Amino acid sequence: MRFLALGLVALLLTACASALRWEGGSRDGQYEVRSGDTLYSIALRHDVDYRDLARWNGIGRNYLIKPGQKLRLSPPDGGAPATRTADSGRGSDDGGKTRGGDRSTTSRPSSQPPSRQEPERSVGDWQWPLKGEIVRGFELPSSKGLDIGAAEGARVRAAAGGRVVYSGSALKGYGELIIIKHNETYLSAYGYNRRRLAEEGDEVAAGEVIAEVGSGPAQKSMLHFEIRKAGKPVDPLRLLPADG
Template sequence: MTGTSIRRLIALTLALALLGGCARSSHFDRWDARTSPGSGMTVVRSGDTLYSIAVAHDLDWRDVARWNGIRDPRSLRVGQTLRLTAPGHRSASVVQRSAPVRTPQHARDASSRSESTSPHWLWPAQGRVVSRFIDGSSLQKGLIISGALGEPVRASTAGEVVYAGNGLPGYGNLLIIKYDSTWLSAYGYNEKLLVKEGDRVRAGQQVALMGRRDGRALDKTGSLLFQIRRDGKPVDPLLHLPNR
């Protein structure tokens, strides 16, 4: 092998190593960069809302608000540090939800949460379910519904758009719609969002265009990631959606 060939081989090897490093530091690492493992804290970035932070950590947004003395969910500031556990709670290596000592007021809060009944949910898209919810899974927290790129995505229930953006790794263009203080629905992988934060939407209203699974640019078909959350925790959408 000539000297020129050896130099080319070395250059190619270095280029492949650099590309591999770039691939590993993908958008899925962005959330970890601002949340130190075991710290129970996170830093607010541009585009974050109280609801998106709660969804990212499977927490009830009301708990996050109470732990941080937040009265208005719209009052977050970029660079603000938020605790993700109750004050006085020692965080483990994995952030866990920890309830404070019950007081009569907290007991009334818990009672009001349990009394909230599930709304009437509609299917957000017409396609086939290709991935189902698995209780306790860190990955399969909802349904993946297949369809055509650009197909309408519809609000599963009426409510307020409390997040519209692409700041949560793994969700792509994401909408979060709040039905009430207990129930949220999330719609990910969208090609285009048709509503913005603060909008009120009707059940069945078109809110987005179906896109590809996040990061799968070669997919020829569309996909929708759909989640239903009660008190911040994912629940099985098939237990709430009508049979079809």
């Protein structure tokens, strides 16, 4: 019985460690866009900067993508610039949300493109998305952020001001997910939500309620929180205030 119990514990830990690993969608260094994807969500999925992903695929500053479109996930051979597609105009930065059915495959513009000279945020600009115990820390490659325990339904707040560039449940392993773009360098992601209260295109202030805590692996109530710098996950504890 002891060996059986140990085996079950090991299996559970393996399942938790792999909860945020991606399955399917990518083949031979390419990704086929699915309904509900945005350029930001695909970039988050593959740990790349959304600006690089756009440049490699000749996508303009509107960041529009279509279901069925195939995107390369690395630079073209020799680093040569990719040829722009017919949809790569210089429209609004709307996150490139895809839509299914007979409706348009592009989303309405929500704001003007941010300035390339936008400064990086300092540590003092960040705040905790909620108060709770850290049940799992930043441990690459298995954990790309923090799992923060909290009561189900607890309010999740934006860690810094910015614009919601993804609000949905299409990314396997994150549940109901919200991604906020803070500037040209930083994104933050909030997963395992029970309910999303912010929609794509919403401008949110630091501390504004954006979601409610739901269940993570093993049906434990928690929030999964990530900060990405130029597409790469960074330890949120290096940016969040020490006093919680």
